[in-house]
Amino acid sequence: MKVVFLGATKGMGRSLSRLLAERGEQLFLLEHVPEQLERTARDLEVRGASGPVQTADCDLLHPETFAAALDAADAALGDFDTVIVTAGLFGTQQQLEDDPDWAARVVTANYANTVLFCEEARRRLLTRGGGLLCVFSSVAGDRGRKTVILYGSAKAGLSHYLEGLDHKFRAEGLKTVCVKPGFVKTGMTAGLKPPPFAGEPDDVARRVLKAIDRGRPVVYAPPMWRLVMCVIRNLPRFVMRRINF
């Protein structure tokens, strides 16, 4: 695999990129803090990524960086066939309610700009007969919930977009994998009280990698969250108004 990875420096992206490196895949990393990017690139090389791991600047808050970053990846890898996006912003519902600027950044980066990035990647993959696009959405997008109103709304849009891509382009060879992590213990959620069924990033990464290999369109991780969200999606509104989930 020739993988372009947006978000490998942190959290689940770090775990997933390490699994790919240990399998000896070729990796090209995108992100916007050069020093962090360099460190992660060295880490993945030592862990077994094939060839040097190169990087390019790409900021989810600045869509104008997307095209150049993907061009650089194409040049370095020689036509990539896989694009993985784990990057995203987070804030608790309270933080986002209190800080409209933060809310704007979260909603823009996690929905509008992630979609724009995927569009750039999709076009490139389709011109060469397809490939795989794996994007981390969230279980927060499965239902409007009190605790993730803003964050969840952006993820809901993203999940819909990925579903649409899958419907339209799978026949043309573009596989879309929409990852819906439940609560996972990463830096993003440090300090939050883990609910039951909280996952470890390495376990989630193993599950996602399996889904990538099989080209499954939707993957919940940890798997228990598929059941949890099935229940949540079917709860009547009067219940949703009462519970704090």
Next chain:
Amino acid sequence: MASQPYRTRLTAWGRFPVLEGFEIMSEDLEQGVAGANLCRGLGRSYGDAALPATVDDLVANTTLADRLLAFDPDSGVTRAEAGFSLFALNRLLLRRGWFTPVSPGTQYVTLGGMVASDVHGKNHHVDGCFGQHVRSLRLRLADGRIIECSEQREPELFRATIGGMGLTGHILEVEFSLRKIPTPWIWGESERIDNLDSMVAGLKEAAVGWPMTVGWVDCLARGEDLGRGILMKGRWANADEAPDARPPLKRRFRVPVELPNFALCRPSMKAFNVLYYRKHFQRIRQGIEHPESFFYPLDVADDWNLIYGRRGFAQYQCVLPHADDNGPARRFLELFVSSGGGAFLCVIKDCGSEGKGMLSFPRPGISIAMDFPIHPTKTQPFVDRLNELVIAEGGRIYLTKDALSRPEHFAAMEPRLEAFNAVRRKWDPQAKLRSALSVRLLGDAL
């Protein structure tokens, strides 16, 4: 987006004490430690070394800063971020034929913690402490500067940081040398030993031919049997002895719930100790061993500290000078047994020479480590008595294990403390970097 500090209750492996403070976790350690009073890794020290000094102090958790930055497959020189764990190192590099030059008794430790505690292992008599194999450290000082220190650059700070309990600067990166091993398997030999004199003699004898030795002592045995136990020796197996396969992943167990405080009472400990001793039927056993069962026998049970119940437990480790009649070690064990101390595990090891760390624990002599459940009133006076004996015998204690020693006792054991404090004051005049341990033992102001 920067990670945010959050309020939490922190404890370490002994689950005593439990203290409140702020913690921050960040993949970007440089950013995470800004404003922090202390760093903390996997929390495998036993006492209060990795705990905040006050409820407002900030502890930076390093475990997300776990990137390998360089590995030279020719020389074994490796550089990684401070939160990189020995577990990750073993998973990645043991099968490629590399191992840490010094390993403590658990692999759930970070490099930063291994430096701050200047850990030692079964090979101390030949290879010394981990600090001996550290080439360079990247530190964030109390004033915010980031520097690289080594034997060549700021050697005094370098030596104070090794074994310095994280009080001289935040350790960001560690560069050290790995050791090439012939196979990832251990050739081990274990021997049943009748008493303390034979144990010490056995350790000394084994030290000549074996790179790794350690003894387990039944510390409920008294009189004639005092010091009886099992002596374990090991070396890396050669290619012609070892199986062709790689060591399989070890199955791990969980202790599912915290056991009640009385679970580890005297009879249950006695039963465990007797069984452990008796199940070694043959006087000598030898053969190929899985490296994890040799180095990390307790790691098979995740959360084994829960067996001590809600109150937690204390570990006590000291090193006592050698004597021809093994007097110091004998008097220590006698005091331990006669004061009603019972321990689930008691480990004995002959130490080699003193390390380069200014406060590094080992020194030539016999090291004894044991753990016991915390009792609300009896444990403190018990530790005091042990410390008084250690002072009288000219020994010292291991800070990484300690939760209960008094400052005057520690000062009496540590003639090196003044020099360490001077280096600390020089680099951190306001003592911004501090821990619950440094307030308790080193007199840091609150």
